[in-house]
Every structure is written in structure tokens, then in C-alpha cells.
Amino acid sequence: xxxxxxxxxxxxxxxxxxxxxxxxxxxxxxxxxxxxxxxxxxxxxxxxxxxxxxxxxxxxxxxxxxxxxxxxxxxxxxxxxxxxxxxxxxxxxxxxxxxxxxxxxxxxxxxxxxxxxxxxxxxxxxxxxxxxxxxxxxxxxxxxxxxxxxxxxxxxxxxxxxxxxxxxxxxxxxxxxxxxxxxxxxxxxxxxxxxxxxxxxxxxxxxxxxxxxxxxxxxxxxxxxxxxxxxxxxxxxxxxxxxxxxxxxxxxxxxxxxxxxxxxxxxxxxxxxxxxxxxxxxxxxxxxxxxxxxxxxxxxxxxxxxxxxxxxxxxxxxxxxxxxxxxxxxxxxxxxxxxxxxxxxxxxxxxxxxxxxxxxxxxxxxxxxxxxxxxxxxxxxxxxxxxxxxxxxxxx
Amino acid sequence: xxxxxxxxxxxxxxxxxxxxxxxxxxxxxxxxxxxxxxxxxxxxxxxxxxxxxxxxxx
Numbered sequence: 467x468x469x470x471x472x473x474x475x476x477x478x479x480x481x482x483x484x485x486x487x488x489x490x491x492x493x494x495x496x497x498x499x500x501x502x503x504x505x506x507x508x509x510x511x512x513x514x515x516x517x518x519x520x521x522x523x524x525x526x527x528x529x530x531x532x533x534x535x536x537x538x539x540x541x542x543x544x545x546x547x548x549x550x551x552x553x554x555x556x557x558x559x560x561x562x563x564x565x566x567x568x569x570x571x572x573x574x575x576x577x578x579x580x581x582x583x584x585x586x587x588x589x590x591x592x593x594x595x596x597x598x599x600x601x602x603x604x605x606x607x608x609x610x611x612x613x614x615x616x617x618x619x620x621x622x623x624x625x626x627x628x629x630x631x632x633x634x635x636x637x638x639x640x641x642x643x644x645x646x647x648x649x650x651x652x653x654x655x656x657x658x659x660x661x662x663x664x665x666x667x668x669x670x671x672x673x674x675x676x677x678x679x680x681x682x683x684x685x686x687x688x689x690x691x692x693x694x695x696x697x698x699x700x701x702x703x704x705x706x707x708x709x710x711x712x713x714x715x716x717x718x719x720x721x722x723x724x725x726x727x728x729x730x731x732x733x734x735x736x737x738x739x740x741x742x743x744x745x746x747x748x749x750x751x752x753x754x755x756x757x758x759x760x761x762x763x764x765x766x767x768x769x770x771x772x773x774x775x776x777x778x779x780x781x782x783x784x785x786x787x788x789x790x791x792x793x794x795x796x797x798x799x800x801x802x803x804x805x806x807x808x809x810x811x812x813x814x815x816x817x818x819x820x821x822x823x824x825x826x827x828x829x830x831x832x833x834x835x836x837x838x839x840x841x842x843x844x845x846x847x848x849x850x851x852x853x854x855x856x857x858x859x860x861x862x
Numbered sequence: 863x864x865x866x867x868x869x870x871x872x873x874x875x876x877x878x879x880x881x882x883x884x885x886x887x888x889x890x891x892x893x894x895x896x897x898x899x900x901x902x903x904x905x906x907x908x909x910x911x912x913x914x915x916x917x918x919x920x
Contacts, residue, residue, distance in 0.1 A: 500890050509874045585890065621875025621888045634879045636905050641876060643911040690880065696911035720911035722876025 470496045470579075471773050473598050473611040475586050476618035477504050480741030480758040482569035482580075483522075484615050487766035489576035493773060496609060497578055498600070500585035504570045505563035509620075509721030510755070511644065511685050513658060513675050515557040518756030522763075530564035533677050536656045542820030543663030543813035550825040551657065559658075559675045559683070560755075589614060589627045594778065596628070596736045612778050613769050615738045617762060620722050622743030630734050632743055636691040638726020640670055640752060643696035643719075644685030645704070646677070650713035655679050661703070662816055668692055669809040670752070672703050684710060687723055687752050689809070696720065723752040727802045732790070733783040738765040749802040757794065764789045810856045818850040863918040864907055866895050870914035877906035877915060 472488055474481045477499035488495040501507075513535070519526060526534075535558060537551040570580055584607065586600040595610045616624035616632075625632045652659065655676040662671050670687035677683065686700040697720075704710045724745035732739045740746060740761045747754035768786040772778055811819070875888035885899035886906060893914075907915040 500888075502890070507873065619875060621878035623878070623884060623887060626884060633882055636880055636908055639876075639880060639909060641909050641911045690876075690909045692908070695913045697913070718872065720872045720874040720876065722874065722879050722909055722911070724879070 467597075468496075468609050469595070470494050470609060470611045472496070472613045472615060472769055473498065473596075473609060474615040474617055475589075475598070475624045476616070476622070476741070476743070477501075477570060477580060477582070478566065478617060478619055478741060478758070479569060479755050480743075480746075480762040481615065481617035482566065482573050483759040484617060484740065484762040484766040484769075485573040485578035485580065486569070486576050487763055488769060489573060489578040491766075491770045492577075493770060495578050496611070497573065497580045498584040498586055498598070499580070499582050502583045503563075504580075504582060505566035508562045508717070508719050509642070510562050510719075511642075511673055511675055511683055511752075512560045512562050513557060513673075513753060514560055514755050515753075516555060518759075519558075522756065522759050526558055527568065530561050530568055531558035532561050533559040533675075534656065535559060535658055535676075537658075537825075539654060539657045539659045540820070541659070541661045542817045543665065544817050546817060546820040548820055548823055548825055548828065549657070550828050557658075559677055561677075586618075586624060589624055591628070591736065594736075611736075613736055613738065613772060613783075615740065615762075615765055615769065616743050617739075617741045617758075618743055620724060620742040622739070625734075625737060625739045625743060628734055628737050630729075630731070630737060630739065632729060632739060632745070634690075634722070634724050634745065635726065637689075638724060638745075639690040640687040640723040640725050641690045641692070641696040642670075642685060642687040642721045642723050642752070643700050644683055644721075645700065645715045646681070646717035646719075647684050647710065647713045648681045648716050650680055650682060650684075651709040652676070652682065655682075663813050665813065666703060667699055672700065680713075690722065723747055723754070725749045725752055725805060728795075728798065731784070731787060732765075733780055733786055735780045735783075736778045737780075738769060738783055738786055740765045749798065749805040750808070757798075760793070761790050764793070807856055812852075815850050815852060815856075822849065863897065863902065864895075864900065864904060865916045865918045866893055867914050867916065868892050870912050872912055872914075874911065876909045876911060880905040880909045 474497040485497040534555040659674040669689035675683040741758035746757040
């Protein structure tokens with residue numbers, strides 16, 4: 467049986483980033499994916515902020531960063547528009563299938579072994595190692611490793627098979643559905659467009675992420691426990707807008723998004739979990755590419771240390787928990803509170819916020835200018851006292 | 863019992879992520895459903911973005 471230092475299950479952004487970091491450190495690494503092609507099917511809105519390019523040392527490449535974005539237009543339930551526009555490019559819409567192939571090529575070039583159509587069906591501890599069982603085109607395979615990195619996405623079973631429960635509660639997950647549309651009309655292809663309201667998308671939003679002047683990802687995320695499907699909400703949104711309804715759908719995809727915060731513990735003996743499998747998603751907007759890749763970098767670096775020290779224990783690997791929470795923990799907990807606050811808002815309250823908020827205000831608020839925050843809250847609470855209680859509730 | 867409609871499924875695996883008893887597994891282009899493990903919590907029915915899971919008899 468072939469033995470590796472590390473076996474990565476799942477070749478999305480997290481798994482492929484971990485593979486690259488491990489290979490760069492001369493670790494014997496195997497990355498397996500059940501799919502027959504890296505990068506498909508897409509289950510993502512495909513937006514990535516510029517800050518992540520810098521943090522992850524990625525250079526935007528027109529092969530996969532297809533549309534530069536300079537800000538966002540937010541639409542309240544009654545259609546009031548708040549525009550946030552930067553002078554410089556602030557992010558890109560990606561072509562995920564090309565992006566992930568790029569990540570795979572980078573990892574392979576560094577020496578990682580990647581195998582597609584390799585479906586891991588079970589993982590079991592044996593002695594100090596873990597054995598990985600699966601099938602490739604009908605034939606059984608079996609490998610062993612000292613460390614498993616579970617990066618097998620929202621539908622991860624690898625960590626659960628080793629005893630770490632990564633199941634999402636319905637209240638902590640959003641249901642998403644998206645059309646890539648062509649031949650549609652919209653303003654400002656250099657902005658992302660986000661539509662809020664309980665009729666439009668309960669707890670979430672509808673997004674329009676441009677991929678050119680007349681093409682865009684148009685999708686919706688809603689709370690996972692709703693009776694109506696995400697598809698129902700998106701179809702309703704599109705059919706009420708002639709500028710979209712006249713276009714063609716050239717790609718359909720869906721996905722569930724863990725927005726309830728993160729696993730307190732992401733390690734066991736021989737196991738590190740990252741990406742959607744570890745719920746590494748921003749709870750306010752549901753984006754996870756950057757967080758997943760950042761966490762995968764940390765997980766891989768901890769794995770490199772563990773292999774040097776020949777210590778694959780939960781105790782040693784829990785350094786990954788510590789480093790990740792030091793880096794992102796507090797910020798993401800704040801963002802979870804913000805989401806819990808937002809999902810309590812009535813459409814009426816949402817409009818009141820939009821009426822009292824300009825794009826410049828949002829930039830100041832996001833920039834953390836406390837005096838601006840206080841002024842804004844005061845202005846808002848005078849007009850909509852009902853919001854005060856909801857702020858208090860979300861901060862509990 | 864829940865009923866799975868493979869023709870509706872976009873194989874995103876959302877249902878797998880909320881199944882508390884590992885009765886579901888994404889097999890690349892379809893969901894493998896183990897009725898023996900299923901506890902009829904209907905989480906898969908609710909999360910599915912396209913309605914590929916239905917409660918049988920409804």
C-alpha cells in the first residue's frame with residue numbers, strides 16, 4: 467500500500483492551496499478528488515475581494531479573474547440604491563473552473579500528486595496512521611498517511627468518519643441557487659449588485675455579479691430552513707425584471723453555504739479540517755474562497771511542523787485551531803452577530819437604514835470610525851426605535 | 863420517508879451537509895440515499911435549493 471505523509475481529501479481552493487504549501491516544503495502529499503474534473507461543478511457566486519489576492523499572494527490573471535470590480539450597489543426592499551464605489555479595483559469576479567485548474571497546476575508544479583475521479587469512501591485509523599479507501603473508475607484503491615486534511619467541501623464526510631462532527635444545523639446554513647446568464651441588461655458592470663428584503667431573499671440576498679457588460683452570475687441565498695426553495699426565490703426575482711428575464715441561462719448551479727460560524731475544534735489525531743468542511747465562510751456575505759485558502763495555508767504549515775516533529779496528535783495539531791482563531795476568530799464572531807442582527811430586520815427597517823445611509827457612510831462605518839458609527843446609530847434610532855431592541859438581541 | 867428525485871438534483875451536496883446521521887453521500891452526479899439510516903428529520907427536504915427531496919405521500 468502506498469504511504470504518504472499527508473493525504474488531502476478534496477481539491478477545491480482549500481485542498482489545492484494546502485497541497486501547494488505542503489509540496490513546497492518537500493512533503494510527500496497526495497490530493498484526491500471524487501470529481502472527474504477539477505473546478506466543476508461550480509457551487510459559488512465567484513466573487514473575491516482584492517485584499518485576498520494580496521493576503522494569498524495571488525496575481526489576478528485574466529484567464530480566471532474575468533471581471534474587475536470597483537464596488538457594490540446595494541438595493542433596499544423598496545429599491546433604494548446605496549452605492550459604494552472605490553477609485554481603484556476592489557475585487558474580481560472569477561471563473562472558478564479556470565481558477566481551480568490554475569491552483570491545481572501550481573500545486574502539481576511544486577510536486578504534489580493530484581488524482582481526480584478518486585472517490586474516498588472510507589477513512590479509518592490503523593496504528594499511528596490513517597487508511598483511506600475508495601474507488602477509481604470502479605477499481606478499489608487504498609492508501610495510508612500520517613495526516614489527513616479534510617477539505618472535501620460542504621458535503622464533507624471525511625472528518626465525520628474519523629469522529630469529528632462537521633454537520634451543519636439547518637439554522638446555520640443557507641440554501642443557494644444561481645444562473646449564469648447571457649444577453650441581459652444591467653447598469654454598472656464594474657459593481658456587484660446586491661438586493662435585500664424578506665420578499666426577495668429571506669435572511670440572504672440576491673446577487674448580480676457581472677462577467678462582462680451583458681453576462682452575470684445571478685443568484686440567491688436564503689435561510690436553509692425555508693419552505694420555498696432558493697430556486698423559487700430566484701425565478702420570482704428574475705421574472706419580475708424584463709432586463710433579466712429576456713436573457714438566456716447558460717449555466718445552472720446550486721450550493722449550501724455554512725453561515726453559522728465555525729467549528730470550535732477543527733482537529734483530531736491525524737486530522738485537520740479546512741474550507742467549507744470547517745464552515746470557514748463569512749457569515750454576513752457567505753464568501754469563503756479567501757478564508758478557506760488562508761486556513762488551508764495555516765493547516766498545511768502546522769502539518770509540515772507535525773511531520774518534522776513526528777507528532778500527529780490532536781494536541782499538536784490543535785495549533786491550527788489557535789493560529790486560525792487568533793487571525794480570524796474575533797472578526798468573524800462580530801460578523802456573525804451582524805448577520806443575526808440583519809436577519810431580524812423587517813423590510814420597513816431595512817428601508818429606514820438605506821434611507822439614512824450613503825455609500826460614504828458605509829465606507830466610514832466599515833473603516834471603523836467610531837464617531838461615525840455613533841452618529842449613524844443615533845440618526846437611525848430616532849427614526850426607527852424598533853431597531854434598538856434588535857441590536858441588543860444580536861449582541862447577546 | 864423522503865423521496866429523492868435524481869432528475870431534479872444539481873449534485874451540490876447541500877443535503878449531505880445537514881444530514882445528522884450520514885444517510886446521504888454525494889456520488890459526483892447523484893446522491894446515495896440510505897433509507898435504513900434515515901430518521902425522517904426532513905433537513906434534506908428543506909435545504910435542497912431545487913426541491914429534489916420530497917416528503918413521500920405529500
